[in-house]
Amino acid sequence: xSEKYDIVVVGAGPAGSMAARAAARSGAKILLLDKxxxxxxxxxxxxAISEDPLKDLGIKPDPRWIAGRTNxxxxxxxxxxxxxxxxxKIVGKVGYILDRKVFDKHLAxxxxxxxxxxxxxxxxxxxxxxxxxxxxxxxxGIDGRLEVLADVVIAADGIGSRIARWAGMNxxxxxxxxxxxxxxxxxxxxxxxxxxxxxxxxxxxxxxGYVWIFPKGEDxxxxxxxxxxxxxxxxxxxxxRDFVNKMPSLxxxxxxxxxxxxxxxxxxxxxxxxxxxxxVGDAARQVNPLDxxxxxxAMQAGDIAGEVAAKAVAEGDVSEKRLNEYxxxxxxxxxxxxxxxxxxxxxxxxxxxxxxxRLAEALSEVKFERISLTDMLKALLKAHPKxxxxxxxxx
Amino acid sequence: xKVNMANCIRCGACASVCPVNVIEVSDSQVRVEKGCTNxxxxxxxxxxxxxxxxxxx
Numbered sequence: 001x002s003e004k005y006d007i008v009v010v011g012a013g014p015a016g017s018m019a020a021r022a023a024a025r026s027g028a029k030i031l032l033l034d035k036x037x038x039x040x041x042x043x044x045x046x047x048a049i050s051e052d053p054l055k056d057l058g059i060k061p062d063p064r065w066i067a068g069r070t071n072x073x074x075x076x077x078x079x080x081x082x083x084x085x086x087x088x089k090i091v092g093k094v095g096y097i098l099d100r101k102v103f104d105k106h107l108a109x110x111x112x113x114x115x116x117x118x119x120x121x122x123x124x125x126x127x128x129x130x131x132x133x134x135x136x137x138x139x140x141g142i143d144g145r146l147e148v149l150a151d152v153v154i155a156a157d158g159i160g161s162r163i164a165r166w167a168g169m170n171x172x173x174x175x176x177x178x179x180x181x182x183x184x185x186x187x188x189x190x191x192x193x194x195x196x197x198x199x200x201x202x203x204x205x206x207x208x209g210y211v212w213i214f215p216k217g218e219d220x221x222x223x224x225x226x227x228x229x230x231x232x233x234x235x236x237x238x239x240x241r242d243f244v245n246k247m248p249s250l251x252x253x254x255x256x257x258x259x260x261x262x263x264x265x266x267x268x269x270x271x272x273x274x275x276x277x278x279x280v281g282d283a284a285r286q287v288n289p290l291d292x293x294x295x296x297x298a299m300q301a302g303d304i305a306g307e308v309a310a311k312a313v314a315e316g317d318v319s320e321k322r323l324n325e326y327x328x329x330x331x332x333x334x335x336x337x338x339x340x341x342x343x344x345x346x347x348x349x350x351x352x353x354x355x356x357x358r359l360a361e362a363l364s365e366v367k368f369e370r371i372s373l374t375d376m377l378k379a380l381l382k383a384h385p386k387x388x389x390x391x392x393x394x395x
Numbered sequence: 396x397k398v399n400m401a402n403c404i405r406c407g408a409c410a411s412v413c414p415v416n417v418i419e420v421s422d423s424q425v426r427v428e429k430g431c432t433n434x435x436x437x438x439x440x441x442x443x444x445x446x447x448x449x450x451x452x
Contacts, residue, residue: 160411235444260442262408
Protein backbone atom coordinates (compact mmCIF):
# COMPACT_ATOMS: atom_id res chain seq x y z
CA UNK A 1 0.00 0.00 0.00
CA SER A 2 1.26 3.48 -0.85
CA GLU A 3 0.09 6.72 0.71
CA LYS A 4 1.00 10.36 0.29
CA TYR A 5 1.34 12.87 3.10
CA ASP A 6 2.89 16.30 3.52
CA ILE A 7 4.78 15.19 6.62
CA VAL A 8 5.37 11.79 8.18
CA VAL A 9 6.40 11.77 11.85
CA VAL A 10 8.12 8.59 13.02
CA GLY A 11 7.70 7.91 16.72
CA ALA A 12 4.81 9.02 18.91
CA GLY A 13 6.65 9.94 22.06
CA PRO A 14 6.48 13.50 23.39
CA ALA A 15 8.67 14.92 20.57
CA GLY A 16 6.80 13.20 17.74
CA SER A 17 3.30 13.87 19.02
CA MET A 18 4.07 17.54 19.67
CA ALA A 19 5.54 17.85 16.17
CA ALA A 20 2.47 16.19 14.66
CA ARG A 21 0.17 18.43 16.68
CA ALA A 22 1.95 21.62 15.65
CA ALA A 23 2.14 20.62 11.98
CA ALA A 24 -1.48 19.47 11.79
CA ARG A 25 -2.58 22.70 13.41
CA SER A 26 -1.06 24.57 10.48
CA GLY A 27 -3.24 22.56 8.12
CA ALA A 28 -0.65 20.13 6.76
CA LYS A 29 -1.56 16.50 6.02
CA ILE A 30 0.24 14.49 8.70
CA LEU A 31 0.84 10.83 9.47
CA LEU A 32 2.16 9.90 12.91
CA LEU A 33 3.66 6.39 13.00
CA ASP A 34 4.77 4.30 15.96
CA LYS A 35 6.06 0.74 16.17
CA UNK A 36 4.29 0.20 19.47
CA UNK A 37 0.74 -1.06 19.59
CA UNK A 38 0.24 0.84 22.82
CA UNK A 39 1.73 4.34 23.04
CA UNK A 40 3.55 5.16 26.27
CA UNK A 41 4.36 1.45 26.76
CA UNK A 42 6.92 0.30 27.71
CA UNK A 43 7.77 3.26 29.93
CA UNK A 44 11.42 4.28 29.45
CA UNK A 45 11.56 7.24 31.74
CA UNK A 46 11.71 8.41 35.37
CA UNK A 47 8.59 10.42 34.47
CA ALA A 48 9.58 13.71 36.16
CA ILE A 49 8.88 17.06 34.51
CA SER A 50 8.52 20.59 35.81
CA GLU A 51 5.31 22.53 35.51
CA ASP A 52 6.40 25.47 33.36
CA PRO A 53 7.20 23.75 30.04
CA LEU A 54 3.75 22.15 29.99
CA LYS A 55 2.13 25.53 30.61
CA ASP A 56 4.24 27.18 27.91
CA LEU A 57 3.12 24.59 25.36
CA GLY A 58 -0.53 24.94 26.28
CA ILE A 59 -0.83 21.44 27.77
CA LYS A 60 -3.34 21.65 30.62
CA PRO A 61 -2.31 19.51 33.61
CA ASP A 62 -4.73 16.61 33.91
CA PRO A 63 -5.08 14.38 37.00
CA ARG A 64 -5.38 11.37 34.67
CA TRP A 65 -1.65 11.60 33.88
CA ILE A 66 -0.24 13.23 36.99
CA ALA A 67 0.80 10.53 39.44
CA GLY A 68 2.67 12.78 41.88
CA ARG A 69 3.56 16.37 42.67
CA THR A 70 6.91 17.37 44.09
CA ASN A 71 8.34 20.54 45.57
CA UNK A 72 11.36 19.39 47.58
CA UNK A 73 14.62 17.82 46.45
CA UNK A 74 16.89 15.71 48.64
CA UNK A 75 20.37 14.72 47.49
CA UNK A 76 22.35 12.14 49.46
CA UNK A 77 26.13 12.01 49.03
CA UNK A 78 28.23 8.82 49.02
CA UNK A 79 28.88 8.95 52.78
CA UNK A 80 25.32 10.02 53.57
CA UNK A 81 25.52 13.83 53.75
CA UNK A 82 22.02 15.15 52.95
CA UNK A 83 21.29 18.28 50.94
CA UNK A 84 17.72 19.56 50.90
CA UNK A 85 16.41 22.13 48.48
CA UNK A 86 12.87 23.49 48.82
CA UNK A 87 10.49 24.39 46.06
CA UNK A 88 10.59 28.15 45.63
CA LYS A 89 14.32 28.00 45.14
CA ILE A 90 14.34 25.47 42.34
CA VAL A 91 14.37 26.80 38.84
CA GLY A 92 11.32 25.38 37.09
CA LYS A 93 9.34 25.36 40.36
CA VAL A 94 6.70 22.70 40.94
CA GLY A 95 7.39 19.26 39.53
CA TYR A 96 5.10 16.53 38.34
CA ILE A 97 5.68 12.82 38.28
CA LEU A 98 3.79 11.73 35.18
CA ASP A 99 2.08 8.53 34.24
CA ARG A 100 3.67 8.26 30.81
CA LYS A 101 1.31 5.46 29.77
CA VAL A 102 -1.52 7.98 29.89
CA PHE A 103 0.48 11.12 29.11
CA ASP A 104 1.92 9.85 25.82
CA LYS A 105 -1.51 8.72 24.63
CA HIS A 106 -2.88 12.12 25.61
CA LEU A 107 -0.28 13.93 23.48
CA ALA A 108 -0.95 11.65 20.49
CA UNK A 109 -4.65 12.34 20.96
CA UNK A 110 -3.98 16.08 20.86
CA UNK A 111 -2.21 15.56 17.51
CA UNK A 112 -5.08 13.44 16.23
CA UNK A 113 -7.61 16.07 17.31
CA UNK A 114 -5.74 18.63 15.24
CA UNK A 115 -6.23 16.35 12.25
CA UNK A 116 -3.11 14.15 12.17
CA UNK A 117 -3.59 10.53 11.08
CA UNK A 118 -2.10 8.05 13.54
CA UNK A 119 -0.93 4.53 12.86
CA UNK A 120 0.33 2.42 15.74
CA UNK A 121 1.86 -1.05 15.55
CA UNK A 122 3.82 0.01 12.46
CA UNK A 123 7.59 -0.29 12.36
CA UNK A 124 9.52 1.91 9.93
CA UNK A 125 12.25 -0.23 8.37
CA UNK A 126 13.77 2.09 5.80
CA UNK A 127 13.79 5.43 4.04
CA UNK A 128 12.47 5.87 0.51
CA UNK A 129 15.12 7.67 -1.51
CA UNK A 130 15.14 9.10 -5.01
CA UNK A 131 18.36 10.44 -6.50
CA UNK A 132 19.81 11.01 -3.05
CA UNK A 133 16.71 12.77 -1.67
CA UNK A 134 14.44 11.46 1.06
CA UNK A 135 10.99 10.81 -0.34
CA UNK A 136 9.30 9.06 2.56
CA UNK A 137 9.51 5.92 4.68
CA UNK A 138 8.91 2.20 4.30
CA UNK A 139 7.16 0.39 7.09
CA UNK A 140 5.45 -2.83 8.04
CA GLY A 141 2.98 -3.73 10.73
CA ILE A 142 -0.67 -4.31 11.43
CA ASP A 143 -1.66 -3.11 7.95
CA GLY A 144 1.03 -5.13 6.18
CA ARG A 145 3.68 -3.43 4.10
CA LEU A 146 3.38 0.30 3.68
CA GLU A 147 5.10 2.98 1.63
CA VAL A 148 4.53 6.51 2.87
CA LEU A 149 5.53 9.29 0.52
CA ALA A 150 6.09 12.60 2.27
CA ASP A 151 7.74 15.94 1.59
CA VAL A 152 9.23 15.98 5.08
CA VAL A 153 10.16 13.15 7.43
CA ILE A 154 10.36 14.05 11.11
CA ALA A 155 12.53 11.49 12.92
CA ALA A 156 11.28 11.18 16.49
CA ASP A 157 12.39 7.57 16.69
CA GLY A 158 14.25 7.81 19.95
CA ILE A 159 17.79 7.24 21.17
CA GLY A 160 20.29 6.33 18.47
CA SER A 161 17.79 7.25 15.71
CA ARG A 162 17.96 4.66 12.94
CA ILE A 163 16.27 7.08 10.55
CA ALA A 164 18.98 9.68 11.01
CA ARG A 165 21.55 6.94 10.48
CA TRP A 166 19.91 5.77 7.26
CA ALA A 167 20.05 9.41 6.18
CA GLY A 168 23.81 9.35 6.61
CA MET A 169 24.14 11.03 9.99
CA ASN A 170 26.02 9.14 12.64
CA UNK A 171 23.79 9.11 15.71
CA UNK A 172 25.27 5.98 17.28
CA UNK A 173 26.21 6.72 20.86
CA UNK A 174 29.59 6.17 22.45
CA UNK A 175 29.53 4.44 25.82
CA UNK A 176 30.54 7.68 27.58
CA UNK A 177 27.50 9.38 26.04
CA UNK A 178 24.84 6.95 27.25
CA UNK A 179 23.41 6.16 30.64
CA UNK A 180 22.12 2.64 30.92
CA UNK A 181 18.86 3.16 32.79
CA UNK A 182 16.64 0.81 34.74
CA UNK A 183 13.71 1.48 37.02
CA UNK A 184 11.41 -0.40 39.37
CA UNK A 185 7.96 0.92 40.02
CA UNK A 186 7.59 -0.04 43.66
CA UNK A 187 4.67 -0.18 46.04
CA UNK A 188 4.59 -0.58 49.82
CA UNK A 189 7.71 1.47 50.42
CA UNK A 190 8.50 4.28 52.87
CA UNK A 191 9.87 7.69 52.08
CA UNK A 192 10.26 10.94 53.92
CA UNK A 193 7.58 12.75 51.94
CA UNK A 194 5.45 12.04 48.88
CA UNK A 195 6.38 15.50 47.59
CA UNK A 196 10.14 14.90 47.78
CA UNK A 197 12.35 13.78 44.92
CA UNK A 198 15.35 11.87 46.28
CA UNK A 199 18.71 11.45 44.57
CA UNK A 200 21.62 9.23 45.65
CA UNK A 201 25.11 9.52 44.22
CA UNK A 202 28.37 7.64 44.65
CA UNK A 203 30.64 5.34 42.70
CA UNK A 204 29.77 2.33 44.87
CA UNK A 205 26.04 2.84 44.33
CA UNK A 206 26.10 3.81 40.67
CA UNK A 207 29.25 4.89 38.79
CA UNK A 208 28.85 8.06 36.70
CA GLY A 209 25.17 8.44 37.38
CA TYR A 210 22.59 8.60 40.16
CA VAL A 211 19.69 6.80 41.78
CA TRP A 212 16.31 8.53 41.78
CA ILE A 213 13.22 8.00 43.90
CA PHE A 214 10.20 9.81 42.45
CA PRO A 215 7.02 9.37 44.51
CA LYS A 216 3.75 8.43 42.88
CA GLY A 217 1.34 8.66 45.78
CA GLU A 218 1.71 7.75 49.44
CA ASP A 219 3.57 4.43 49.28
CA UNK A 220 4.52 4.12 45.64
CA UNK A 221 7.48 5.46 43.65
CA UNK A 222 9.66 5.11 40.59
CA UNK A 223 12.99 3.88 41.93
CA UNK A 224 15.56 3.94 39.20
CA UNK A 225 19.12 4.66 38.18
CA UNK A 226 21.33 5.41 35.26
CA UNK A 227 24.87 4.08 35.11
CA UNK A 228 27.30 5.59 32.63
CA UNK A 229 27.98 3.13 29.82
CA UNK A 230 31.74 3.63 30.01
CA UNK A 231 31.79 3.08 33.78
CA UNK A 232 29.38 0.21 34.18
CA UNK A 233 31.03 -2.95 35.44
CA UNK A 234 27.76 -4.85 35.65
CA UNK A 235 24.30 -4.54 34.08
CA UNK A 236 22.31 -1.57 35.43
CA UNK A 237 19.67 -3.82 36.96
CA UNK A 238 22.25 -5.36 39.29
CA UNK A 239 23.18 -1.94 40.69
CA UNK A 240 19.50 -1.23 41.25
CA ARG A 241 18.84 -4.57 42.97
CA ASP A 242 21.78 -3.91 45.30
CA PHE A 243 20.55 -0.41 46.12
CA VAL A 244 17.01 -1.56 46.90
CA ASN A 245 18.26 -4.45 49.05
CA LYS A 246 20.48 -2.10 51.03
CA MET A 247 17.68 0.35 51.88
CA PRO A 248 15.28 -0.92 54.58
CA SER A 249 12.64 1.58 53.39
CA LEU A 250 12.66 0.00 49.93
CA UNK A 251 13.59 -3.61 50.65
CA UNK A 252 10.14 -4.42 52.03
CA UNK A 253 8.41 -3.02 48.92
CA UNK A 254 7.09 -4.95 45.96
CA UNK A 255 8.16 -4.37 42.36
CA UNK A 256 5.07 -4.03 40.17
CA UNK A 257 6.84 -2.91 37.00
CA UNK A 258 10.35 -2.97 35.51
CA UNK A 259 11.43 -0.36 32.96
CA UNK A 260 14.72 0.04 31.14
CA UNK A 261 16.32 2.07 28.41
CA UNK A 262 19.28 4.12 27.28
CA UNK A 263 19.53 7.81 28.10
CA UNK A 264 21.59 9.96 25.69
CA UNK A 265 23.81 12.26 27.77
CA UNK A 266 26.39 13.37 25.23
CA UNK A 267 24.73 16.64 24.24
CA UNK A 268 22.71 17.27 21.07
CA UNK A 269 23.82 15.96 17.67
CA UNK A 270 25.65 18.47 15.49
CA UNK A 271 23.02 18.85 12.78
CA UNK A 272 19.32 18.14 13.21
CA UNK A 273 18.19 19.05 9.69
CA UNK A 274 18.83 17.82 6.19
CA UNK A 275 16.89 18.19 2.95
CA UNK A 276 13.40 16.74 3.69
CA UNK A 277 14.38 15.66 7.21
CA UNK A 278 14.12 16.96 10.78
CA UNK A 279 15.37 15.12 13.87
CA VAL A 280 13.74 15.71 17.25
CA GLY A 281 13.78 14.55 20.87
CA ASP A 282 16.01 11.71 22.06
CA ALA A 283 16.84 11.02 18.40
CA ALA A 284 18.54 14.45 18.33
CA ARG A 285 19.77 13.94 21.92
CA GLN A 286 17.82 16.94 23.13
CA VAL A 287 18.38 15.77 26.68
CA ASN A 288 19.91 17.48 29.70
CA PRO A 289 23.27 15.66 29.90
CA LEU A 290 23.59 16.26 33.65
CA ASP A 291 20.27 14.87 34.88
CA UNK A 292 19.15 12.90 31.83
CA UNK A 293 15.79 14.69 31.73
CA UNK A 294 14.32 15.40 28.32
CA UNK A 295 10.52 15.24 28.19
CA UNK A 296 10.27 19.03 28.26
CA UNK A 297 13.05 19.56 25.70
CA ALA A 298 11.59 16.93 23.36
CA MET A 299 8.19 18.60 23.52
CA GLN A 300 9.59 22.08 22.91
CA ALA A 301 11.74 20.95 20.00
CA GLY A 302 8.91 18.85 18.56
CA ASP A 303 6.59 21.83 18.64
CA ILE A 304 9.10 23.96 16.73
CA ALA A 305 9.83 21.17 14.24
CA GLY A 306 6.16 20.63 13.42
CA GLU A 307 5.53 24.31 12.89
CA VAL A 308 8.61 24.83 10.69
CA ALA A 309 7.95 21.67 8.63
CA ALA A 310 4.36 22.72 7.92
CA LYS A 311 5.44 26.21 6.89
CA ALA A 312 8.17 24.83 4.64
CA VAL A 313 5.73 22.45 2.94
CA ALA A 314 3.24 25.28 2.39
CA GLU A 315 6.00 27.38 0.82
CA GLY A 316 7.08 24.48 -1.39
CA ASP A 317 10.64 24.58 -0.09
CA VAL A 318 11.72 21.70 2.13
CA SER A 319 15.45 22.13 1.57
CA GLU A 320 17.93 21.92 4.41
CA LYS A 321 18.33 25.67 4.14
CA ARG A 322 14.63 26.32 4.68
CA LEU A 323 14.26 23.72 7.41
CA ASN A 324 17.26 25.21 9.22
CA GLU A 325 14.80 27.57 10.93
CA TYR A 326 14.03 24.60 13.22
CA UNK A 327 17.68 24.10 14.12
CA UNK A 328 18.23 27.81 14.74
CA UNK A 329 15.14 28.15 16.95
CA UNK A 330 15.62 25.10 19.15
CA UNK A 331 19.26 26.01 19.69
CA UNK A 332 18.25 29.54 20.65
CA UNK A 333 15.82 28.12 23.17
CA UNK A 334 17.95 25.40 24.80
CA UNK A 335 21.34 25.14 23.08
CA UNK A 336 23.45 27.14 25.51
CA UNK A 337 21.81 25.54 28.52
CA UNK A 338 22.56 22.07 27.17
CA UNK A 339 26.19 23.00 26.52
CA UNK A 340 26.64 24.14 30.12
CA UNK A 341 24.98 21.02 31.50
CA UNK A 342 27.21 18.88 29.29
CA UNK A 343 30.28 20.57 30.76
CA UNK A 344 28.83 20.03 34.23
CA UNK A 345 28.25 16.35 33.49
CA UNK A 346 31.80 15.96 32.21
CA UNK A 347 33.05 17.40 35.50
CA UNK A 348 30.58 15.39 37.60
CA UNK A 349 31.83 12.09 36.22
CA UNK A 350 35.42 12.94 37.18
CA UNK A 351 34.60 13.67 40.83
CA UNK A 352 35.63 11.14 43.45
CA UNK A 353 33.30 10.08 46.24
CA UNK A 354 35.35 12.28 48.55
CA UNK A 355 34.82 15.25 46.22
CA UNK A 356 31.09 14.56 46.15
CA UNK A 357 30.96 14.40 49.96
CA ARG A 358 32.75 17.73 50.22
CA LEU A 359 30.38 19.30 47.71
CA ALA A 360 27.38 17.99 49.64
CA GLU A 361 28.81 19.32 52.92
CA ALA A 362 29.28 22.73 51.35
CA LEU A 363 25.80 22.79 49.86
CA SER A 364 24.12 21.56 53.02
CA GLU A 365 25.43 24.59 54.89
CA VAL A 366 24.56 27.28 52.37
CA LYS A 367 21.27 29.17 52.22
CA PHE A 368 20.33 29.87 48.64
CA GLU A 369 18.22 32.68 47.28
CA ARG A 370 17.49 30.43 44.37
CA ILE A 371 19.13 27.34 42.98
CA SER A 372 20.82 27.57 39.66
CA LEU A 373 23.84 25.68 38.48
CA THR A 374 25.96 28.83 38.66
CA ASP A 375 24.81 29.73 42.18
CA MET A 376 25.50 26.23 43.40
CA LEU A 377 28.95 26.18 41.87
CA LYS A 378 29.85 29.56 43.32
CA ALA A 379 28.84 28.39 46.77
CA LEU A 380 30.87 25.24 46.31
CA LEU A 381 33.95 27.10 45.23
CA LYS A 382 33.76 29.40 48.22
CA ALA A 383 33.64 26.41 50.53
CA HIS A 384 36.20 24.31 48.71
CA PRO A 385 38.62 26.38 46.65
CA LYS A 386 40.68 23.25 46.04
CA UNK A 387 37.93 21.93 43.80
CA UNK A 388 38.33 25.01 41.63
CA UNK A 389 40.55 23.33 39.11
CA UNK A 390 37.97 20.66 38.45
CA UNK A 391 35.05 23.04 38.22
CA UNK A 392 36.68 25.99 36.51
CA UNK A 393 35.09 25.53 33.09
CA UNK A 394 31.60 25.83 34.45
CA UNK A 395 31.34 29.32 35.82
CA UNK B 396 25.29 -11.03 19.53
CA LYS B 397 22.86 -13.26 21.42
CA VAL B 398 19.85 -11.93 23.30
CA ASN B 399 18.20 -13.76 26.16
CA MET B 400 14.62 -12.90 25.27
CA ALA B 401 13.37 -13.80 28.76
CA ASN B 402 15.35 -10.90 30.21
CA CYS B 403 15.12 -8.49 27.26
CA ILE B 404 12.44 -5.83 27.61
CA ARG B 405 12.90 -4.41 24.07
CA CYS B 406 14.24 -1.05 25.26
CA GLY B 407 16.57 -0.62 22.29
CA ALA B 408 19.64 0.59 24.21
CA CYS B 409 21.69 -2.01 22.29
CA ALA B 410 20.57 -0.61 18.93
CA SER B 411 21.37 2.96 19.96
CA VAL B 412 25.05 2.18 20.55
CA CYS B 413 25.56 -0.29 17.72
CA PRO B 414 28.36 1.25 15.62
CA VAL B 415 27.30 -0.66 12.51
CA ASN B 416 23.52 -0.10 12.88
CA VAL B 417 22.48 -3.71 12.45
CA ILE B 418 20.16 -4.13 15.44
CA GLU B 419 16.41 -3.65 14.96
CA VAL B 420 14.21 -3.85 18.06
CA SER B 421 10.47 -4.29 17.71
CA ASP B 422 7.73 -5.20 20.19
CA SER B 423 8.18 -8.87 19.50
CA GLN B 424 11.84 -9.39 18.66
CA VAL B 425 15.41 -8.17 18.42
CA ARG B 426 16.67 -8.74 14.90
CA VAL B 427 20.39 -8.63 14.12
CA GLU B 428 21.02 -7.95 10.46
CA LYS B 429 24.18 -9.02 8.65
CA GLY B 430 27.36 -7.20 9.62
CA CYS B 431 27.54 -7.65 13.41
CA THR B 432 31.21 -7.40 14.39
CA ASN B 433 30.82 -8.79 17.94
CA UNK B 434 32.33 -5.56 19.25
CA UNK B 435 30.42 -5.88 22.51
CA UNK B 436 29.15 -2.35 23.19
CA UNK B 437 25.56 -3.65 23.22
CA UNK B 438 26.52 -6.10 25.95
CA UNK B 439 28.06 -3.28 27.99
CA UNK B 440 25.02 -1.06 27.75
CA UNK B 441 22.14 -3.54 28.13
CA UNK B 442 20.41 -2.48 31.37
CA UNK B 443 18.94 -5.95 31.88
CA UNK B 444 22.10 -7.98 31.27
CA UNK B 445 20.26 -9.77 28.45
CA UNK B 446 22.92 -9.43 25.72
CA UNK B 447 25.81 -11.82 25.42
CA UNK B 448 28.56 -11.74 22.84
CA UNK B 449 29.95 -15.07 21.79
CA UNK B 450 33.69 -14.59 21.72
CA UNK B 451 35.86 -17.02 19.86
CA UNK B 452 38.85 -18.09 21.88
